[in-house]
Structures are given as structure tokens and as C-alpha cells.
Amino acid sequence: MSWAGKRISQEGIEFLKKMEGIRLHPYKDSAGSWTVGVGHKLTHLELKTGLIVINGKTYPWGNGLNEVQVNELLNQDTDYFQCVINSQVKV
Secondary structure, three states: OOOOOOOOOHHHHHHHHHHHOOEEEEEEOOOOOEEEEOOEEOOHHHHHHOEEEEOOEEEEOOOOOOHHHHHHHHHHHHHHHHHHHHHHOOO
16 A cells, blocks of 8 residues: 555554564454454455465464564554555644
8 A cells, every 4th residue: 555644653653563462373353353463453354365465465364473474464454544645644
């Protein structure tokens, strides 16, 4: 997704990791949703197929992800939300 605007800092990324925790293997969060990485709630399609797309590459998530994949997934997730915020917030 292409966007212009502010990006989350490395300190922000580290804060997310500290607050959410880093989980290489899928788990059910406190709401009962399947989650992996740094708070990535698995989508209906990811649950159905057992696959997750990270930066255009497809990986099975059932046996967990490695640290590089988790970091790339976090960046992908934050990119999406940064785009939404930057498109809606005008300063």
C-alpha cells in the first residue's frame, strides 16, 4: 500500500513488542482470537487456508513463524494502520 506521511518510530515498534509480546507460535488471545507474532489477529482467510501472506510471500503459520517473518508481519500491519491514520488525520 502506498502512502505518504508519518511513520511509527523504532521506539514505537519496540513499545508494541513490549506491550503485546512476541509470540512465534499461534495462540488464542484474551478475547479468544487466534493470534501470532506481535498481536496479529489471524484473518478468516488465514484461518481457513492455514497460510499468511507477508510482503507478497505466502507462509504456513500453523507451526509458527520465525523472528524475521514476525518482524516483517509487524511492519506490514503497522504500514496498513499508518496509511489509514495518515489519510484521515489532517494537522
